[in-house]
Amino acid sequence: MAKSKVLVVGGTGYIGKRIVKASLAQGHITYVLQRREMGLDIDKIQMLLSFKKQGARLIQGSFSDHQSLVDAVKQVDVVICTMSGVHFRSHNILLQLKLVDAIKEAGNIKRFIPSEFGTDPSRMGHALEPGRVTFDEKMRVRRAIEDAKIPFTYVTANCFAGYFAANLSQMETLLPPRDKVTIYGDGNVKVVYMDEDDIASYTIKTIDDPRTLNKTLNIRPPENILSQRELVEKWEKLIGKELQKISLSQEDFLASMKGLDFASQVGVGHFYHFFYEGCLTNFKIGEEGEEASELYPDVKYTRMDEYLKIYL
């Protein structure tokens, strides 16, 4: 079977650039949307040109030009959207509704992967304000996709290692502490830490796979299901030193939300669900989903002790 042609929308973004790389590496003809609004952003333009050097095809388009999106979508079989969705960077999840309209009109897409790559939003109906906005908006996009009968795969990627493992899950830093570390509650709640390049590899693996059609791909490989304490232990082993551990109760953690700016409040809410409630691991993957490492055992996913070595 010929490999699907892929369009990446949001290709210069944090996860988007890895998706472009993985798509090329797995032999897909890969298009990347070049938005006219990139204007004078030299870093984005240079990144697009580097994709082109690696074999990608650039395709002009804009979210304010519906026909340009339809034309772009018509070139390919699969669309992967990596639209921004982190409040302290920028959050434009609902813009995807325009892409959904274009995919519906084009009528040729065999698989659409919307910008999720985090927590399964269908399990977050109870999420705290204001962080629930992320899940609510991702659910609105899901409903639009399903109403338009567009074939899809939703990718639940859990915790990006760059944001959650590198810093031993501390907020407000992206680097690992060397003296003391805040532990959420008893630190024994299991989360899932994933190297972003592995997320991209699994995402591309799924696009031509009938087993993931209209399903959720949960990226939850067994050796990366770790508690915060287990992650800290890995780092302690690497640096040969025990860190001072300061346990933070659920009440104190939630109280810390007061007075913070909106983006930080969103962050606290998400951390609460991951590290106190255990929302990433407190369920079995059912009929609606598949686990990535079970489907694709050939992907040698990065273990977190290996991942952390670069921070030494």
Ligand SMILES: NC(=O)c1ccc[n+]([C@@H]2O[C@H](COP(=O)([O-])OP(=O)(O)OC[C@H]3O[C@@H](n4cnc5c(N)ncnc54)[C@H](OP(=O)(O)O)[C@@H]3O)[C@@H](O)[C@H]2O)c1
């Ligand atoms: N699980 C986790 O730990 C985790 C962590 C971070 C993010 N995520 C999720 O991953 C997804 C992508 O996030 P990200 O951090 O990779 O995003 P990002 O780098 O902040 O942005 C991705 C892309 O969104 C596009 N974009 C932004 N504003 C736009 C606008 N106004 N109009 C059109 N396009 C716009 C840009 O695409 P161009 O390339 O076209 O300029 C940008 O490169 C989100 O769903 C987010 O929630 C998950």
